[in-house]
Amino acid sequence: MRIFLHLALGSAVLALGFGQAGYAQMNEPAYVITYIEVTPTATERAIELLKAHGEASRDDDGNARFQVLQRIGRPNHFALLETWVDTEAQATHAAAAHSNTFRTNLEPLLYSPYDERKHGQVEVRPSIDDNNAIYGLTHVDIIPTYLDPGVDYVRTLVAASRKDAGNIRFDVLAQDSRRNHMTLVESWESAEDQAAHSTAAHTKEFRAALLPLSGSLYDERLYRPL
Structure with missing residues (x-):
């Protein structure tokens, strides 16, 4: 855990200004993560709607990525991962007729509200989508007064x-x-690779260092692409 202790001291002294440097501006990519939970009996219908929505959305101007994921162990839970060239492209997509039709048709199937969360980038690099990969989405909630050291811990983990x-x-x-509130977005070649990462020394050190700074449960969910 020594590296995380050094980071905590460094953050307290340097005050890295995460609020200015960490998030997308108007001319930077826009990211959206949406969590969808439908009644179990509606799973197959939801898959049809999600796949069709994904295909239509990938043709929208300014789309860089649109992935539809199904949660492992909870097949009636889904996630959408979207990347747009800018916020204007994302807003145009959200207002499109096919997006409104999708939301209207999906609504009767939901047992939890449509949970759409807009994001900016903190640490992002180009990657290739893999339809055979294991995906992880983890919600990290850092107490605001500990934001700088918490972000350093996250960047070190990345x-x-x-x-x-x-x-x-x-x-x-x-x-x-x-x-x-941050989201770790991961993809792995296999379930074994993801499991090995979860128990790696650097992951354990990160979890231990982050816990005192956390405002809520560390929420890790695994998915496969549809």
Whole structure:
């Protein structure tokens, strides 16, 4: 845990100004993560709607990525991962006729509200989508007064995890509305690679260092692409 202790001291002294440097501006990519939970009996219908919406959305101007994911162990839970060239492209997509039709048709199937969260980038690098990959979405909630050291811990985890065997993608985004709420976005070549990462020494050190700074449960969810 020594590296995380050094980071905590460094953050307290340097005051890195995460609020200015950590998030997307108007001319930078816009990221959206949406969590969808439908009644179990509506799973197949939801899959049809989600796949069709994904295909239509990828044709929208300014779309850079649109992935539809199904949660492992909870097949009636889904997630949408979107990347747009800018906020204007995302807003145009959200107002499109096919988006409104999708939301209207999906609404009767939901047992929890449609949970759409807009994000900006903290640590993102180009990656290739893999339809056979294991995806991870983890919600990290840092107490606002500990934001700088918490962000340093997250960035250190990202740098180490990208070197893990089988890693395809390991990025971190922050919610536009609550900048101390972040999402780790991961993809792995196999379930075994993801499991090995979860028990790696650097992951354990990160979890231990982050816990005293956390405002809520560390929420990790695994998915497969549809």
